[in-house]
Amino acid sequence: MKTSVNISSKKGLFRHGEVLSTDRTRIGYQSIGDGPGILLVHGALRDSNDYTRLAIALSRSFTVHLMDRRGRGLSGPQGPEYAMDKECEDVQAVREATGADYLIGHSYGGLVSLELASMDPSIAKVGLYEPGVLLRPMDDAWMRLYEQALLRNDRRGAFAHFVRGMGQTPLTRLPYWYAKLILRLMVRGEHWRKIARLLPQNLQEHREVRRLSSSCLNYGDTQADVLVIQGDKSPDTTKEAMTALTGAINRSKLETVNGLDHFGPENEGGPDRIACLLANFFLIPEGVR
Incomplete structure (x- = not known):
């Protein structure tokens, strides 16, 4: 079930919509631009409004959809049965509502995007900025x-x-x-x-x-073309994980952006520079590296 209403955001540029996920949780999103559809999945402690500059930069060539993951913004609560499967169902619901073929994921949103892409061969391309994958178990x-x-x-x-x-x-x-x-x-x-x-x-x-820690090498069956981006100011442990992830996925490429850290895609990071890399990646025909 989908409803879509034109509502002015703070900048007056975005169209707002919402969709019901599998468990009937409302998932809201905002959209901008015209062209092939991209869905951006944001990181932890963030919402869609932290990525508006990236969306605006990409909107010159694409329709960009910024979803609010459950638990914030335009969306309903996480719910008592929260798990990664719920996140994947939410992304899939927004994909079906918008027709977006491509995904962008940052940090935890990158992990969500990877999980979904590894299960769904219909996802053609995934752009990731330092997805939340780990090489070793996380101490709790x-x-x-x-x-x-x-x-x-x-x-x-x-x-x-x-x-x-x-x-x-x-x-x-x-x-x-x-x-x-x-x-x-x-x-x-x-x-x-x-x-x-x-x-x-x-x-x-x-x-x-x-x-899901130590699962970094488990995404080898991913059929999508994958671009992994990292900042050169990020910790060595992050860079090690990004290198391992790229090596595990057959159709993947790793790019390093000078001067950026883990928050590169966000409004206060370097979204214009990230947008250039992502636009070039999404515009290249599938299967061409």
Whole structure:
């Protein structure tokens, strides 16, 4: 079931629509442009509004659909039976509603895109920016501390446990109390308010990342053409995983963008540069590398 209404966004550029997923959860999306359809699946602690600059840049040649994954924005809640399968069903529902043949996935959204593409040969091309795949099992000790902080309504504490636990920044090496203080000073205002709202959803999503950790080499059956993009400022562990993932997928290519980190596709990153790589990839005939 699909409804689509023209509603002005803040920039007055996007058309809004929604679709019901398999479990009847509402999944909202916003669209811009004209041409072959691309569906963008955003990362954790984010929503569709964090990728509008990327969508606008790509809209010169494509119709770009920015979905809000369940648990935020235009979409319904994650629900008590949340799992990766639900995310894949949501993406599939938006694909069917919009006719999008191509996927873009960032971080956790990249993992969702990979999972779906490995199961659905109708997906012709997938562009990924540092998808959330891991070469080794993820330690879950920080997740227990994160959950305990949420139960105390200490969202600053939960966020500090998350940042330290992921091991992707120098804050990992700092004492918890000091990392929490630094993050309080660094992350404020509306940026913090969005993160705070999404911390419960983020924990559920990273439980799925942990469940699927060490699965980096399991995507060899993916039939889509895959472009993997990484930033040269990202940690070596991320680059190692991206290299392994690209090696595992037959029809894949790895690109490195200078000066960018894990947040390259987002509005405050380098979306115009990422859009150029993605546009060139999607415009090349399928099967040509």
